[in-house]
Amino acid sequence: MEFIYYLFISYLIGVVIIAARLGWHMVFRLDKFDWHWAKDEIWMNSVVCMLLWPLMLLKPRNLVDPSKLMAGSYDAAARFREEARLWDNPPPCGKFIRYRPHKIVASGGDGEFVFHSSDVEEAILARLQDHPHLAKDQLGSVLKWLRQRDESIAEPTPVPDGWWKLHDIADDVLRKGRGEIRCLTCNQEVPNNLLRQNDMSGQPGWNFNQLRCPEGHVLLSVETMHIFVGSRKSTESDQDNDSTS
């Protein structure tokens, strides 16, 4: 009987210690982005870890740094924190920018592009004319960055990773015959007039607008539509969704 009593007391002491550790992290380490984007995970994981704390001893790393426990889905808090940082404090921008497409849902590609900053600015302005609400999203942030460029910087400035929604804009610029293109698979420059356009529509599953190198490698892939195979029902992710998802 006494053994069970001491076991129970030990368990309670463990609960208090873990609660104190996680509580300290919640108060002093989490910011408004965590609380906005990962609130449910923060509370749920904290309570579960507190109650089942002996299991936490299997992964003591999470006690040293509980950030992963409270990161939330898809690292949303981290992504929006980085976007806000870029909005407030963008890096320097020069006459040219270097862009590599991110793999996002079905969009992506294995190309690297150098664009005239002014061409990208023009493409964004055209996009915002049709979809003005995107000005509050990444496109607005990138536009602000481009507009404060220093034309005397000739070395292409890389597009920060935090801006990952530029597939459509890159596609617009390339299809106007602008930009320098490199296939990272061939490791070769690709003249714009040799780009192969491979656009799909109405096929089951993902549909893309793709630009490929002469060897067929996908340099830029923009998701345009997803057709569910089972129901044959299509959801058209218009370009707003593509740019804001």
Ligand SMILES: [Zn+2]
């Ligand atoms: Zn290639």
